[in-house]
Amino acid sequence: MQALTNVFKYHKIPLLFMMLSSLFYVSFAYDLVRTDMSKLVLLYVALFVFAFQIIKISGFRILAISAILFRLLFLFAIPNLSQDFYRFIWDGQMIMSGFNPYLTTPDFQMEMGILSGFPNQVELYKGMGALSASHYTNYPPLKQLCFVIGNLFPGSSILSSVIGMRLLIIAADIGILYFGKKLLERLKLPSNRIFWYILNPFIIIELTGNLHFEGIMIFFLVWSLYLLHAGKWKGAAVVLACSISVKLIPLMFLPLFFGWFRTSQVISSTVEKSKGSFDCIQGNIYEKINFRKLIKFYAITGVTTILLFLPFFSMEFVDNYSKTVGLWFGNFEFNASIYYLARAIGYAITGYNEIAIIGKILPLISVLIILGFSFFKRNNSLPKLITSMVLVFTFYLLLSTTVHPWYIATLVLLVVFTNYKFPLVWSIVVVLSYLAYSNTDNSENLWVIALEYAVVLSFFVWEVIIKKKTASRPAV
Template sequence: MIALWKYHKIPVLFFIASCILYLWFAYNITRLQTTQLLILYIALFAFAYNIIKTSGFNFRLLVIFSILVRFLFLFAIPNLSQDFYRFIWDGQMILSGLNPYLSTPDFQMELGILTNFPNQVELHNGMGSLSASHFTNYPPINQLCFVLANLFPGKSILSSVIGLRLIIIAADIGTLYFGKKLLERLKLPSNRIFWYILNPFIIIELTGNLHFEGVMIFFLVWSLYILHSGQWKWAAVILACSISVKLIPLMLLPLFFGYFKKGGQFNNIANKFKEPAIIDELSKPKVIINNLLKLIAFYAIVGLTSILLFMPFFSMEFVTNYTKTVGLWFGNFEFNASIYYLSRAIGYAITGYNEIAIIGKILPVISILIILGFSFFKQNDSISKLISSMLLVLTLYLFLSTTVHPWYIATLVFFSVFTNYKYPLVWSLVIALSYLAYSNTENSENLWIIALEYTIVFSVFVWEVFLKKSQLNTLASN
């Protein structure tokens, strides 16, 4: 302890200051206190930056800081999101022998109070009318996490919250482990992982507010790590687990086309053992066809594993409810959007009405075309290039989305540590502005605030993705 203080006094002081602010954030702030929220948020980012920089990227020290700071939230009820009430509700439904996909909380409440369903009324009231009136859209492994959390000793809502939080903390530790190993495999500095793990946005939104993007990211990085090792069959199984936490990785599946077509996993093995003959073989049409057959098998394993994970809940009513609910979440709700809000304004000017029904169908088509473009016309023949494409595809998808809750960008922050793009880190800071919507009783958004957020994000994005690269190419040609 003395040596720690002697050699790392400055980062320790920043860490202690951060702990005080995190404790205040976790146990004293509500999303209605937007001024305090923003001040604490900005201060935590400044402290995190200084912790990482002044520590000299001491890996062991930063690991300790990363884990300790998460446990500060252990006994806190989430204060920026009420989604956790629905998580606990779904877990209790399963433990009561009921299928959470077949009834809404409102309908279940109309049937009466169940004796083996702790805190049923409190959970229903806490989740809000929007969640209570819709069927659940959380995939099966996410549901398993909800069940496990409800098995944590105790019958209170807090005991279930602690269970949820321990699962998410464990997932973050797993992401730290596999993220470090993948960075090393890609010949990148392993300390980059702390721009994700120690990012206040990640700590607050995942550990604090109990969003399961962290568990999805854990399975995703695990899958990418073993894919890089050439174990594509197991990579497919783990990727299916990621999809079964959150559906977002589904849209990334087409990007694997370029990786398998060029034999990316065999290139990695060939380079590792320095066998030029193996690399030469990759250029032969027979090997390319063989790799495409592996791609088909990869997709088949992902699909079959996903279906098997859904099977315990399967029925035609489940299919109807689930697809309807997913469609509603992606096409009927509006929050913190960018291009969609611009399109909506144009629609109002032309027709005088909110044209979400039309725009909400056009923008997904554009997203699909972007995904296909990145899949077939971009060289995704290495894990590094594959992750870069995943980052850009998911970014453009969110730019076109009608709803962008803060925790949606967690995956962008994670992907950014494997690239030279910093705009996701900038976005993770300015997205706190979206919480200003809760500063009034109507929870209405100030479009000038949204414009400020996206002006900053778009400016950095355009600079890094287009202008910076163009400038570098110009300098190289001169």
């Protein structure tokens, strides 16, 4: 009893903000319709204010308890900002019924009546929407495994499957807290930085609340980075493959590891070449890239990824999966930035939406940027490697035709290990993209999108360009 009294005595202010946050999260989870934009924005902004106060004045234990508590508050809630979870449950039940989810669409399955045995199929089919129902699944194999595990949770209702998947996502966030803290300590950075991610209302709402599996992908990614820093690069390659097999995003980071196996030393006169290494002299700095380790790292990552896809493999799978992934670049558009500018120029010149052309050019630019950061940046330390990941993924999102809010979760985690803050700002203003759902036709207000990106790009330019130039100027 005395211990409890002391807790309230010495932690009154953090407990007050925890209580207020809990009430707001409950309202968000159980009493919010996504078309009610005034309530959505009010709750969202208030939760950020509370989170900032909690992080600023609380110790690690209170922060960790808060993070777990806020997630558990969503446990029995049906996601209210996204309908993707209906397809997740559908795919999981497909596998449990003995079918390969990559080979047919829900439309085909309903038309043929081949799934009459699994529960809630009509509600799931209607809930996922016509767009999802008409396309093949694009979710990688470990994500499909999560769908299956979620469906194994006791009960046959949609809510029981939601609870099962939500527990997996919460467990992944606890894993991120564990490895993120350990990695920050190895990098001699404040361990409380991990709460910029763990207690971020955007992360809690989009991942735990709306059941997006970026959290599980990020768990494997931060675990891989921890192993890499610990010198266990073979284990890091295996775990990185697991991250790719939840969501394909980490594939774009693979070229950045080219510089990881580079070592540098000061030379005086003669340089001897080492077997299995690429030698480069820059001034009096002698650099070696150990291609043997590099190739082994890529081979382990590639083979592990292939093995994880193998249970679903067929030529039909390859064809369906590649077409579905390609659709995201050539057909869909939401909350984009540079693409919308290019689209407006295309309309002005041709009078048509040139997404088919622009959707091919922008990914090519992304590839060139990735290659530039891979071969012209010295990513031979973890801070440098993660900084390159942040910038590469930022440019990728700015050049994408579709940027759903949860896509930026990876940036929010990675900046914890850098000195950048612009993704944290983005995690606040990204809520503006949900204003599209306040219209009956779900159309976007481009002025609102312009406001979102004006804020994000202003912070980006300040931190990445202006601040850097100012810091590099010699003192007068």
